[in-house]
Amino acid sequence: MFVELGFGTLLALAIVLLFSAFRILREYERGVVFQLGRFWQVKGPGLILLIPMVQQMVRVDLRTVVLDVPPQDVITRDNVSVKVNAVLYFRVLDPQKAIIQVEDFLMATSQLAQTTLRAVLGKHELDELLAERERLNTDIQQVLDAQTDAWGIKVANVEIKHVDLNESMIRAIAKQAEAERERRAKVIHAEGELQASEKLMQAAEMLGRQPGAMQLRYMQTLGAIAGDKSSTIVFPLPIELLKGMADLSGKS
Numbered sequence: 001m002f003v004e005l006g007f008g009t010l011l012a013l014a015i016v017l018l019f020s021a022f023r024i025l026r027e028y029e030r031g032v033v034f035q036l037g038r039f040w041q042v043k044g045p046g047l048i049l050l051i052p053m054v055q056q057m058v059r060v061d062l063r064t065v066v067l068d069v070p071p072q073d074v075i076t077r078d079n080v081s082v083k084v085n086a087v088l089y090f091r092v093l094d095p096q097k098a099i100i101q102v103e104d105f106l107m108a109t110s111q112l113a114q115t116t117l118r119a120v121l122g123k124h125e126l127d128e129l130l131a132e133r134e135r136l137n138t139d140i141q142q143v144l145d146a147q148t149d150a151w152g153i154k155v156a157n158v159e160i161k162h163v164d165l166n167e168s169m170i171r172a173i174a175k176q177a178e179a180e181r182e183r184r185a186k187v188i189h190a191e192g193e194l195q196a197s198e199k200l201m202q203a204a205e206m207l208g209r210q211p212g213a214m215q216l217r218y219m220q221t222l223g224a225i226a227g228d229k230s231s232t233i234v235f236p237l238p239i240e241l242l243k244g245m246a247d248l249s250g251k252s
Contacts, residue, residue: 023048023057030095031057042095060095064156065106069113071164080126083164088113088144094152102151109148113158116143133160 025031025044033040033048035055043057050057067088074084090109092098098105120140121129129136137158145155 021050021052023050025059028061028063030060030062032060032095032099033057039096039100058099060092060098062092062095064089064091067106067110067113069110069117071162072114072118074118074121076121076126076129077123078125081166082126082129084117084121084129084160085162086113086117086140086158086160088155089157089159090144090148090153090155092152093154097150097152105151105153108151109144109153109155112147113144116140116147119143129163136160 023031024047027045030042030044031048032042033050033055034057035051040055048057067090069086069088071083071085074082076082088109092105102108117140120143121136124132124136137160140160141155141158144158148155
């Protein structure tokens with residue numbers, strides 16, 4: 001009876017060990033296999049056979065990971081304090097490095113993204129942070145990608161999500177924008193006055209060269225004034241016009 005019980009236990013144990021030796025890895029997974037504590041091979045996807053008690057496997061997901069970088073306190077180059085958060089897109093290219101070279105590549109990438117965000121944005125002024133996000137995204141992505149390469153990780157993209165300013169800074173930016181709009185309005189008005197004066201000077205020169213044109217313009221002005229019957233207008237009569245009329249009467 002004891003022999004039969006011992007044989008049955010051994011058979012059940014053998015079946016359990018046999019089933020535990022088989023692993024199935026999905027298409028986006030890889031298995032980093034260690035044999036007696038030493039790295040042996042990267043396997044997958046599909047059906048994987050492991051030697052029980054001798055080989056161990058660590059699963060690695062190769063899909064793109066979306067990592068939310070929590071808000072960071074950043075002091076810009078012009079000494080403005082802001083809170084900035086971002087989102088990071090990365091994936092594992094080398095499962096062996098991701099498991100062996102760093103203890104927890106997800107945590108390590110998250111911490112590195114936070115420090116890099118503060119370091120890179122601290123080198124720029126607030127205006128650049130608000131107006132040139134695409135360039136700053138590229139700068140952060142390149143720094144992160146270079147530092148995580150030793151971990152077998154590829155940083156594909158970094159996006160700054162939100163820049164949080166305090167109320168006093170928001171009011172200061174609004175005043176600055178209003179002053180800028182007023183400045184532009186004054187410049188546009190001055191440019192219009194300059195162009196109008198140039199056109200008036202050209203018209204005056206042309207009328208001065210053609211006395212007949214001056215008389216015609218004068219008559220047009222008289223016609224416009226005559227149409228307004230609400231007031232009495234006294235205007236001078238140019239000598240040139242009288243001379244022109246005298247010449248016409250003399251010829252007739």
